Amino acid sequence: MSKYLVKKVLSNNAVFVSEGDKDYILLGKGIGFSKKKGMVLEKLDNIENTFVALTDEDKNLIYNVDKEVLEIVEQIIDMASNELKEDLNPHIHVGLIDHINFAIKRLREGIEIVNPFLVETKLMYPKEYDIASKAVKMLKGKLNIEIPDAEIGFIAFHIHGGRSNASKSAALKNTKLVNMIVEYVEKKLKMDIKTDFLIYNRFVYHLVALLDRVNSGKTVVNNSLETIKKEFFFEYKIAYDISKIIQNELKKEVSQDEVGYIALHIYKLNSL
Secondary structure: OOOEEEEEEEEOOEEEEEEOOEEEEEEEOOOOOOOOOOOEEOOOOOOOEEEEEOOHHHHHHHHHOOHHHHHHHHHHHHHHHHHHOOOOOOOHHHHHHHHHHHHHHHHHOOOOOOOOOHHHHHHHOHHHHHHHHHHHHHHHHHHOOOOOOHHHHHHHHHHHHOOOOOOHHHHHHHHHHHHHHHHHHHHHHOOOOOOOOHHHHHHHHHHHHHHHHHHHOOOOOOOOHHHHHHHOHHHHHHHHHHHHHHHHHHOOOOOHHHHHHHHHHHHHHHOO
């Protein structure tokens, strides 16, 4: 029977343990309750548990992070899991601990945290953004530190990446791409698009759905394509350029039908 030496209790549901020469984060409902460093865990048959293997870098991180940071991160993960009504990928534990610990260090050193993709993140991942907003409030209350809204976006990426079949890096890449497209449209239309406009929101929502279709190899049929090309020639040219930007970033082709729908949204923006 395996025996696990408790090295650090992260929360009621997570403990840092070792078995032989290997180290893990052991996850399970109530597995850390009343446990202390140095205790040996065995007979875990009645506890549904998950092991997260740790690298040397991970181990150093957990050893050196303040206990209050570990506790609040675990509370955030529990809160996110409950709000989403799904279990998150176990690897979010190390990733979020690392991110929040580094963010707090920078803030305490007076380093400004900037997030140029905040608006797009809020529109593209509303559930994760809402949970991340609550997480920031928890951090402010527990750690007595002022945290900028920029962090909401970054934490939202971690939460999204912790969901099944999701990727934090892909979410960040798509958000950057949407931001790039919006800036390109602003440049071509010679205008600053107000992010609180409903038309802007619809444009971003359309881009999110478009990127999802492109990534999955799907497309839509546009029966008005030839009319759009003739009546909205200027907007179609911009939309065509956008399709090439997407193609260059994702290495996947965007159909002319999709270009036509992008042109319609640009026409609406140009009519403001």
